[in-house]
Amino acid sequence: MQAEDNKYLFQVNLKGMIELLSEHIYSAPNVFIRELLQNGIDAVTARKNLDEIEGEINIFLKEEQEIPQLIFEDNGIGLSEEEVHQFLSVIGQSSKKREIDEKDFIGKFGIGMLSCLVVSNEIIVETRSLLKNKGICWKGKADGTYTVEPTENMQMIGTRVILTPKKEWKTLFKEDEIKKNVLYYGDALPIQINFISNKGKEILVDKDPVWLNNDSTKEELLKFGKKTFTTNFLDSFKLCSKTGDIQGIAYIIPHKVQFSGNTKQNKIYLKRMFLCEDAKGLLPEWSTFVRCIINTNSLRPTASREALMNDGQMVKARKELTLCFKDYLKYLTVADTQTLSQIIKIHHLYIKALAVEDNDLLKMFIDYIPFETNKGMMNFLSLRTYNEIIYYTPSLDDFRQIRRIAGSQGKTVVNTAYSFETDLIEKMKIVMPQIHFRKITPQDILENFGEVITTYKPEYQNFEKKANTLLKLFYCKAQIKEFDPVDTPAIYVANDEAMNNKNIQNLSKSANPFASTLHTFIKKEEDNMPTLCFNKDNEIVQKLFHIKDSFIFEAIIHIMYVQALMLGGYPINKKEMEVFNNSLYQLMVLGMTDFMGDLDLNS
């Protein structure tokens, strides 16, 4: 279209716009209901600024004809003929674009009406402005044309939007579907919404939801939470933030949840219109142990109106909401320690995440937080009460080994291999300098084992020599030590590097094409070989010092070696399993043969 000499106006291909909306911007076609509710409530808000009225939205469903007709009617400000041309007929034009409008209105982009053309070929708008005394009928079509003419149908001030479905969207115009969608988007709206069909009038929404009512009791809130999320929550607490003008409620999930950062099971409202389930960015990442219902009056939506903009305001709001979490937990420490213990029992991982971030909380909760130790789960209070030094290990493999042996040495060792534990310990070292923490490895424990000078006793030397020859095949060395408990004959000790060396060693003997170069990765081979420590005072070991039969010696060393691997929770390869089974089998046969030798087979 030519506007002036050499100047042309852009044209909008409405069909393309509708495709863009339905396929890329809106996640589902039912959003037209949200857009109509929102236009209705915005119109009522605009009228209330000039006039004292009780706003109302009536939704009529007429099903007498083969094609149903859906009418959304509001008693809002209405539109004049000029406004119809200016706002309804220009895509991207909105009467709510001024900065001061942001506070009052939900809409602002000037595209919401188009969502109706996703489900209907035509939009009919009958409207009468508060400021004019005649009604207008506007008809807009998906082909981009529209008509405007006077109408006698509008006796009231307000607007009526009339839609008939495209064939493929007829199901969205069924009574149940409409009611479900109206409640999905509009259940918290501050306006009465009625549904009217040939069966009569039904009030769908008429009062403030429990979670926005400051006088609601905890019981009422928990009941509402159960109805909304079908969960019997452990507890609830209020959320509020000045930034974003946020109010809401958080429910504590009564069972363990994966620490996955899943933020998609909440209910987020914008100016009391449902927006989305994903609270990403608005709630801290560790908050997945709660379900939240939140309303914000001033954070900004994206154009799809299905998410909030992750901007500076949201970051500020998140900080304020995080404070609500902290305040609630602090409150529990003084007012409801029973609920606090339950929460910590189920969600200690999240509480740890919180405590890592905040020194005050760390001091407040640390005594309640459970840790895995070689003596079972222990809370920090018991740990610090009964141990002068708190030993810890950040490697799970090391913990598995240490678990068996540290206790016998009177040590309590904490497994800090899980998320946040190491950070917590590092923080505690600073915040609580009076408590002594010490990192420990299997090597440290090994060094604490009683030294046995083998050179004094030829049988010890002989034992180590023979055992070393056998164990070398498994990339392991033998050592005689003295340690508790005496009934443990042998302990396998290997740090991460030693285990790596063992694995490389195994690979280098396999058909791996890089086998010949793998040896270069093994550092200080002898020093860092896994060690099988034999317990000098153990009954079996004592007997092995004197055993003459090399066959039995070999079988027992093999069995002790694999048993020690099992005890330490180490992986066992095929070759190790084979020698274990074979040795056990041979010993059983031997034992039975000896036993049968004593029997009188003829009797």
Ligand SMILES: Nc1ncnc2c1ncn2[C@@H]1O[C@H](COP(=O)(O)OP(=O)(O)OP(=O)(O)O)[C@@H](O)[C@H]1O
């Ligand atoms: N029920 C109504 N009563 C009065 N005016 C309305 C009504 N519905 C739509 N309008 C007018 O039509 C304009 C365009 O509406 P539309 O829904 O496309 O966009 P919006 O509400 O302004 O913004 P958004 O795209 O963010 O929803 C509105 O700005 C408003 O001026």
